[in-house]
Amino acid sequence: MAEKAFQDYYPDELSHCYGCGRLNEHGLQLKSYWDGDETVAVFHPRPYHMAIPGVVYGGLIASVIDCHGTGSASAAAYRAAGREMGTDPGFRFVTASLRVDFLRPTPLGVPLEVRGRIREVKERKVVVAVTVRAGGEECARGEVVAVRMPEHMMPGRTTA
Numbered sequence: 001m002a003e004k005a006f007q008d009y010y011p012d013e014l015s016h017c018y019g020c021g022r023l024n025e026h027g028l029q030l031k032s033y034w035d036g037d038e039t040v041a042v043f044h045p046r047p048y049h050m051a052i053p054g055v056v057y058g059g060l061i062a063s064v065i066d067c068h069g070t071g072s073a074s075a076a077a078y079r080a081a082g083r084e085m086g087t088d089p090g091f092r093f094v095t096a097s098l099r100v101d102f103l104r105p106t107p108l109g110v111p112l113e114v115r116g117r118i119r120e121v122k123e124r125k126v127v128v129a130v131t132v133r134a135g136g137e138e139c140a141r142g143e144v145v146a147v148r149m150p151e152h153m154m155p156g157r158t159t160a
């Protein structure tokens with residue numbers, strides 16, 4: 001059986017994210033996995049994910065860093081707790097901070113390898129450093145500060 005991606009453990013009501021929701025037919029549906037102590041996702045930009053001809057749009061790159069970071073944060077929290085992903089209570093994370101540095105133009109037409117390193121795991125916060133490579137060259141890097149999703153952000157909750 002194929003390995004499940006981190007995002008495939010998210011419950012249905014939290015699976016509509018534009019970047020990683022498996023139920024968002026218009027979204028990127030990013031899939032992230034463990035690779036030893038690192039996390040990895042491969043994303044194939046479409047021709048319309050363009051900034052200028054031949055170059056990937058920076059906002060798309062920011063999106064994959066964002067969702068790889070929050071997915072990695074969830075996986076890291078489970079691993080730190082010695083629990084399997086998908087077990088309750090869930091570790092759900094949202095983005096508090098997203099930093100992206102664009103190091104060189106990212107070429108369109110080749111897959112992007114997105115790698116995360118877990119920098120810090122605290123009770124309510126995980127920090128993930130992320131790199132994006134195209135054709136073996138590092139084109140962008142960033143950092144995601146992910147914080148446990150507050151109760152009031154859960155779908156169906158209307159009060160803080």
Ligand SMILES: CCCCCCCCCC(=O)SCCNC(=O)CCNC(=O)[C@H](O)C(C)(C)COP(=O)(O)OP(=O)(O)OC[C@H]1O[C@@H](n2cnc3c(N)ncnc32)[C@H](O)[C@@H]1OP(=O)(O)O
Binds near residue numbers: 010011070097124125
């Ligand atoms: C399974 C779930 C899947 C859901 C789909 C995937 C999500 C995809 C990613 C997204 O797009 S999420 C949507 C974009 N993000 C948001 O809408 C979040 C909006 N912001 C908030 O709701 C609050 O600001 C937030 C919950 C993130 C933090 O508020 P808190 O009041 O919980 O934070 P608090 O002040 O207690 O700080 C907790 C820790 O986070 C740190 N922190 C908070 N905001 C920060 C910030 N902006 N930059 C850096 N660090 C920050 C803060 O310093 C502290 O670190 P320490 O514990 O080390 O002291």
